[in-house]
Amino acid sequence: MAGIDSGPGSAPALDARGLVKRFGAIAALDGLDLRVERGEVRGLVGPNGAGKTTLLRTLFGLIQPDSGSIRLLDRDWNESAARTVEGVAGFVEDPRFYPYLSARRNLELLATLDGDLDRRRVAEALETVGLTDRSEHKVGGFSSGMRQRLGLAASLLRSPLLLLLDEPTVGLDPTGARDMRQLIRGLASDGTTVVLSSHNMDELDGLCDSVTVIRSGRAVWDGSMERLRAEAPAPAHRMWTSDDARALDIAASDPNVTATPAPEGGLVVSAERAVLDGFVIALGRAGIAVRGLELLMTALESLFYELTGERAGDERAETGELDGMRVST
């Protein structure tokens, strides 16, 4: 495991208490508590403006909280020194670099700012994120996905014990997103604590040990993925049938199925997968054709909307997503 001159390993990697940050009348953080144990992979989810990015910026020292305390890797964040705690790395929002410099030169300069310029290590970081063949290209011509990779490479140069990532797969193509997830898993398996925010509940499900749901600057739910899954309601589907009225009658006879007419046509059916299978078969036996079935909301998404008080339809209207996979921005 990587080592910096850190404190005792038993202390949590991140212990933030009562964080308050106001921008005028808006409370971006409103008494937020967050504790992440060492080696844990924690997901942060919440709707737009919930305070996720503000929290990450505060942990990096980019924003000074109005009140509250932060301990990172068993060290108090020192407001007077106003420097990122050693062993903490990552990025907020989309990583940005100097467009007139090459990827390699950008990393070299950042390593210099860490007081640890090792060109061999820069080359390794570029190789890890798959940018070796573009290392001499100016970053100005990079896509957002490539900048995302370069952001991770820049983080790796700091040998992070605590990695803070803001939507790390945004802008990546499916292959890039998969590679990024694998890399994060690899880091976590080596003992690196990872805190990441994401739009994608399913992505967190496959990646995180635990999740914190943030709403209006507060942590409204905090727990393991197992607990989250256990508490999650049934997934919701949109169903189009040949006879919606009779389908509603059949659904009413099964206490495990909840069906309501959708305003824009069809039905919204909430049921566990096995129960839904039985409901579809029952419809077929009753001579009702199922003309379409679409996953509207996963179980985790359903819980997310329940916890954050967001309305799924509003969110979809905002994001323009129809595949039911996108949770929030």
Added chain:
Amino acid sequence: MRPADAHVRRAVHPGVGAVYRVEVAKIAAQSLPRLGALVCLLGPFAFAIIMKTQSAAPGDVLFGRWVHSSGFAIPFVVLGFAGTAGFPLLTSLVAGDIFAGEDRLATWKTVLTRSCSRQEVFIGKTLAAFTYSVAMVALLAVSSLLAGVLVVGTQPLVSLSGGLLSPGRAVVLSLEGWAIALIPVLAFTCVGILFSVVSRNSMAGVLGPPVLGMIMLLLSLLGSGVIVRTLLLTTPFEAWHGLMVSPPRFRPLLLGAVVAASYAYLSLDVARGNFMRRDFSGDLAVRPSWGKLGRGILVVAAAVGVLALASALDRTWIPSDRLQRSIAPTFKNLVAVEQTMLGRPDKARSLNVFAFCRRESVIRGPSKGSGDDWVCSLNVTGPRLGQISVSYGITVKPNGCYTAEGPASVVGPLHIRDAHRRTVINPLYVFDGCIVST
């Protein structure tokens, strides 16, 4: 790479040096600072070559009328031009962008999530901006000196006191003049840093100092009041005039240093406080709103109005007796130069020159202040010259420098033939001088 096991990293505090090295590398890689360096390197050569190919000379600038006669005039002319608007723009190319550029590129979150503290970032960036300013002044000084020597030649130069400067002395004075200009240049660098930090906008950062410099220049032209002129950051750019008179005057240099240090301290203090307290809460640089812009323009206009009024009411520092004390010895020295050119140096020995100066527009009371209506009557007596009376029309600028134009019927035409039958400039036809505050 598995970062957690590939490399064991110690807690490191890279310090100001690391930030400085990074900033210098970034400056060297950017096109605008490179363009500035290119202009500093080639500009004086282009100027010298253009002057060489033309018969006209920039007579409204100190030493301008000597650009065809002595290569050592070139660095002083370039210094005079640069001091008006060039230096503030040159320094702000880097100083005005060095902080705001991070806002423009949204890279603060990249820089400030490394191991350097904000204090180190501030100091490192400030030192890098200083380095660029010093490097550009040094480059301009050396290139203008080389341009003058290579394109025009190493002929002696006539000083502002009318004496001849040997090539060696001219080189030393030229370099001293440029070194003196560094003081306000560094102060303008601090002002650029202030604009850069507070505006968070590269354009405001880069254009702010030259606009401020131009406003100060206009104020300095409004009147010759001593208090207002002393308070302006553009005045120290003229402190080198004190080296060009005999005996040298160092008071403008000392006063200029105090004023420049005050501007620098205030600018850096406000900039540092703003930077240290700032929340880096978003990616986009602040774009000045029309409301803020309007308020800013009103504040600047009010300040300019107050200073202009103060300048008009401020007491002048150019009385007639000081002009008389300056022009008499200068004329005497120039007669010696002229007679030496003509091959009869003995004729200028033991001359006595008495000057009486007045403004034609003043009917009653003492003559004083800047203007183009000064007339100086010079009574010249000498054992081999007899007695001559010469009347010069004088234009006195608010900065105390003046141009004296004599009657061709008495002092001869603009061009004369020297002892070797070469056509040379008649130093008595038109000459420059400076009253330097003591």
